[in-house]
Amino acid sequence: MVTTLYSIPISNYSAMARDIIYRNNLPVKIAAPADLGGLKSDAYLDKFPSGKMPALDVPAEKICLYESDVIINYLLPSIDNRSRRGALNNLVSRIHDMYHGPHQSSLYRHVKSDQVRIDAISAINFALDEYERILGELDDGPFFGGSSLGRGDLIYPTFAFYLHILPNYLDSEVFQSRTRLTRWWNAIKKDEICTRILHEMKGGFVEWEDADVFLKLYGRKCAVTFI
Numbered sequence: 590m591v592t593t594l595y596s597i598p599i600s601n602y603s604a605m606a607r608d609i610i611y612r613n614n615l616p617v618k619i620a621a622p623a624d625l626g627g628l629k630s631d632a633y634l635d636k637f638p639s640g641k642m643p644a645l646d647v648p649a650e651k652i653c654l655y656e657s658d659v660i661i662n663y664l665l666p667s668i669d670n671r672s673r674r675g676a677l678n679n680l681v682s683r684i685h686d687m688y689h690g691p692h693q694s695s696l697y698r699h700v701k702s703d704q705v706r707i708d709a710i711s712a713i714n715f716a717l718d719e720y721e722r723i724l725g726e727l728d729d730g731p732f733f734g735g736s737s738l739g740r741g742d743l744i745y746p747t748f749a750f751y752l753h754i755l756p757n758y759l760d761s762e763v764f765q766s767r768t769r770l771t772r773w774w775n776a777i778k779k780d781e782i783c784t785r786i787l788h789e790m791k792g793g794f795v796e797w798e799d800a801d802v803f804l805k806l807y808g809r810k811c812a813v814t815f816i
C-alpha cells in the first residue's frame with residue numbers, strides 16, 4: 590500500500606510537501622497528476638475533488654487529501670502549535686495561503702484587466718512585509734524556525750515565482766528594503782533540500798520559458814536565474 594504524492598516540479602504548493610518528504614526520508618512515491626489522466630480527469634477528481642495539486646493518496650488509511658496545509662501537517666513528524674515561535678510560524682504559513690494564494694495565478698495566467706495584477710502585487714507586498722516583520726519578532730534566525738527550518742519556512746518555493754516574475758515582468762522587487770528576508774533567503778539557498786527543490790522548480794520555469802508562457806503574457810522572455 591504505497592502512499593503517493595501527486596505533484597509536478599514547478600508547483601510551489603507541491604514543493605512544500607516534497608520538502609517534507611525529502612527532508613524526513615518519508616516512504617512516499619511522487620507521481621504526476623498526468624499518471625491519473627491530469628488534474629481535471631475523472632480519475633483524479635474522483636480522488637481529489639479540488640482538481641489541484643498537491644494531493645496525497647494514503648491507501649493504508651483509506652484517505653485522499655488535498656490542500657497543501659493539510660498534507661504538510663499530515664506528513665510532518667511533529668508540529669509545534671502552542672509556543673510563541675510555533676504560533677508565528679503558523680501565521681506565516683496562513684498569510685501565504687490566504688493573502689498570496691488567491692493571487693498566485695495572476696502572475697502567470699491571462700487576466701481580465703491590469704487591475705488584477707496590481708491587486709496581486711499589492712497582496713504579495715503585504716505578505717512580504719508581514720514575513721519581514723515576523724522575522725523581526727523572532728529575534729534569532731536565520732529561519733522562521735530558528736537555526737533550522739520551521740513550518741513558516743516552507744513558503745520558500747513561492748519565492749521562485751516572485752523572483753522570476755516580479756522583477757522581470759512586473760517591475761516589482763522582492764527583497765529591496767527587506768533585510769531580514771534577504772538574510773533568510775540566503776540561508777534558504779544554503780540548505781541542501783531547499784536547493785534541490787529550487788533546482789526542480791527551475792527546470793519547470795525553463796520549460797515555461799521555452800514554451801513562451803511569459804512571452805505570450807508579457808511580450809518578452811527572460812533567463813531563469815533565481816538559483
Ligand SMILES: N[C@@H](CCC(=O)N[C@@H](CS)C(=O)NCC(=O)O)C(=O)O
Binds near residue numbers: 643
Ligand atoms: N490552496 C491550495 C492551492 C493549490 C494550487 O493552487 N495548486 C496549483 C499548482 S501550484 C494547481 O493545482 N493549479 C491548477 C489549477 O488550479 O487548475 C493548496 O494549498 O494546496
